[in-house]
Amino acid sequence: MEASDLTGHISRRFNKDLEDLRNRVLAMGGLVESQLTLAISAIVGGDSELGLQVARDDYKVNELEVSIDEECSRILATRAPAASDLRLIVAIIKTITDLERIGDEAEKIGYLASKLAGMDRPSNSYRELKTLGTHVSHMLRDAMNAFARLDVAEAFDVFHEDELVDEEYDALTRQCITFMMEDPRSIKRVLNVTWAARSLERIGDHAKNICEYVVYMVQGRDVRHTDISKMSDIES
C-alpha cells in the first residue's frame, strides 16, 4: 500500500468515525424527544402508568450518554483531531450533557404526571402545560435539526423561540399563583403543575445551549453569555 493510500484510508476511517458519532448523538436526541412527548401525553391524558414508564426508561438516555462520551474520549486520544473536527468533538461532549439533563427533566415530568393522575383534574386537561410542552418539543426538534445540518440560521431561530417560551412560562406561573390563592385546597396539585412547567422551561434552556454549540462548531465562535438579539446582525 502506498503512503497516500494509507493516509486516505485513515482519513476515510476517521470521517466514518465522526459520522457514526454524529448519528449516535442524533439517535440520543430522538430518544430524548420521544421521552418528552410521552411525558407531556402522560400529563394531558392523566396516564399514571405512562408517566412512570417514561421515568423508568431514563436509563436508556443515560446509557447513550456514557457510551457516546467514551467514544469521544477514544477519538480524542487516538486521532488527536484539530480545528473543526476538534470543535465537533467538544461540542458533542457538551451536547450530550444537555440531552442527558433534558432526559432527567422528562423523568421528573413523568413522575409529576403520575402524581397528577391521582388528583382532581381541571376541566381544560392542563391545556397550558400542553401548549408550553409542544412549544418546547418543537424547540428541541429544531435544535437537533440545527445540529444535524450544522444550520446556524436555525440555531438563531431557537434562541428567539426560547424568549417566547420564557414568557409563556412566566404567564403560566402567574396563573398558578392565582389558582392557589383562589382555592388553597388546590395548592398541592397546582404546585405539581408549576414544577412541570419549570422542567419544560429548563428543557427550552438546554435546547438553546445545544444551539450555542452548533454556532461554536460552525463558526468557532463562542456565543454563550452574549446578547443573542444583537448576534443575528453579526450573523447576517
Added chain:
Amino acid sequence: MEASDLTGHISRRFNKDLEDLRNRVLAMGGLVESQLTLAISAIVGGDSELGLQVARDDYKVNELEVSIDEECSRILATRAPAASDLRLIVAIIKTITDLERIGDEAEKIGYLASKLAGMDRPSNSYRELKTLGTHVSHMLRDAMNAFARLDVAEAFDVFHEDELVDEEYDALTRQCITFMMEDPRSIKRVLNVTWAARSLERIGDHAKNICEYVVYMVQGRDVRHTDISKMSDIES
C-alpha cells in the same frame, strides 16, 4: 540543545499549562462559592441590593468559563494529550459547565433575595433556607477540594451529602405547602422561598456532578448513573 532536553522542556511546559488550567478552575470554583454565600446572606439579611449585586456579578463567572473552555480547546489541539491528561481536560470541560450553572442558580437566588426583601419577613429570618444553603455551600467546597486534591474518598462523601440535601429540600417544600395552605396570602412570598430552595438543591446536584468527574479523572471510571450507595464498596 539535545533532543532529550527539548522533550523535557516541552513536557515541563505542558505540565505547567495543565497546572495553570487546574488553578483557573479552582479560582472559578472560589468565585462561584463566594457568589453562593453572598446570595444566601442576601436572603437571610433581607438585603435587596446585595441580592442584585450577586445577579449582576454573574458575568464574571461566565467570562471565566469561556476563557477556560478556550484554553482546554487550545491544549487539546496543540498537545493532543492522552490517558490521564486527556481525562483531566475532559473533566475540566464538564466541571466548568457545572460551575457556570451553579453561578446561574446563585444569580436566581440573588434576584429572589431582592424580591423577598420587599415582602413580609417571617420571624425566623428564613432559617431553613440558611440551613439548606450552608449545607449546599459545604458540599460545593468539598467538591472543589476533591477536585483540587483528586481525592476520590472526599468525592464519595459528597455523594452521600447530596442525599441528605435532597431530604432537607423535600422537608422544606412540604413545610412551604403547609404555610401556603394555612395562609393563602403568603403564597407569592412562599413560592419565592420554594424557588430558592429548588435552586439550592440543584447546586447540590451540580456539586455531585463535579465529584463524578473527579472519580472519572482519577480512576478512569464513569460513575454517572450508577447506584452510588453500592460504589463505596467497590472503592474501599
